[in-house]
Amino acid sequence: EAGVAQSPRYKIIEKRQSVAFWCNPISGHATLYWYQQILGQGPKLLIQFQNNGVVDDSQLPKDRFSAERLKGVDSTLKIQPAKLEDSAVYLCASSPDGGGYGYTFGSGTRLTVV
Amino acid sequence: DQQVKQNSPSLSVQEGRISILNCDYTNSMFDYFLWYKKYPAEGPTFLISISSIKDKNEDGRFTVFLNKSAKHLSLHIVPSQPGDSAVYFCAALDTGTASKLTFGTGTRLQVTL
Numbered sequence A: 001e002a003g004v005a006q007s008p009r010y011k012i013i014e015k016r017q018s019v020a021f022w023c024n025p026i027s028g029h030a031t032l033y034w035y036q037q038i039l040g041q042g043p044k045l046l047i048q049f050q051n052n053g054v055v056d057d058s059q060l061p062k063d064r065f066s067a068e069r070l071k072g073v074d075s076t077l078k079i080q081p082a083k084l085e086d087s088a089v090y091l092c093a094s095s096p097d098g099g100g101y102g103y104t105f106g107s108g109t110r111l112t113v114v
Numbered sequence B: 001d002q003q004v005k006q007n008s009p010s011l012s013v014q015e016g017r018i019s020i021l022n023c024d025y026t027n028s029m030f031d032y033f034l035w036y037k038k039y040p041a042e043g044p045t046f047l048i049s050i051s052s053i054k055d056k057n058e059d060g061r062f063t064v065f066l067n068k069s070a071k072h073l074s075l076h077i078v079p080s081q082p083g084d085s086a087v088y089f090c091a092a093l094d095t096g097t098a099s100k101l102t103f104g105t106g107t108r109l110q111v112t113l
Helices: none
Strands: A005-007 A010-013 A019-024 A031-037 A044-050 A053-056 A065-068 A075-079 A088-095 A109-113 B010-014 B019-025 B032-038 B045-051 B056-059 B062-067 B072-077 B086-093 B107-112
Touching: A005 A088, A010 A019, A019 A088, A019 A109, A031 A075, A044 A065, A044 A075, A075 A088, B010 B019, B019 B032, B019 B086, B019 B107, B032 B062, B045 B056, B045 B062, B045 B072, B072 B086
Parallel strands: A010 A109, B010 B107
Antiparallel strands: A005 A019, A019 A075, A031 A044, A031 A088, A044 A053, A065 A075, A088 A109, B019 B072, B032 B045, B032 B086, B056 B062, B062 B072, B086 B107
């Protein structure tokens, strides 16, 4: 089975610019997660989708971050405008049924804001 | 509020010896715990898990112990191998309310020759 695909792998932008990340989950996985991992910290959930509906976005900074999951498959996460503190690895994960089991993570996108 | 804590940022162990990684949690609603392993430039990969109804789960060289009264779990790797060198994350889940994982800050394990 193919894994969770993410792109790009690396991105460097200047502060106040915008950036978008893309995730293609494992086929058939209903639940998709975006996590932010700042250096030296554990991954922190930004948003969770069940099919194409949002289940939890309580820790998403909605003034600058947005995410969508069209047709319940692929997802994009956007930051506009970016701040220096957004420098992190953005991890996408998917699971079959949202029960918290069977998480599979992608390789992540490393974002550097300068 | 750090609900899952890994107080040792790094650990160095000789090849062949036992590695013990520790994790503490504060939320008594957590009832399922997982360990993930992360190599540089890769996403975390699932290693082993344990339900709160158990106090031990074993899978090959990896064993996880859970002490519910102390809200503490540990991962034992025996024998340690150089390929085990990675960052290990402890994660916890409240299966009754949400499917999001709460992660610790990670422990970097270095297995030396």
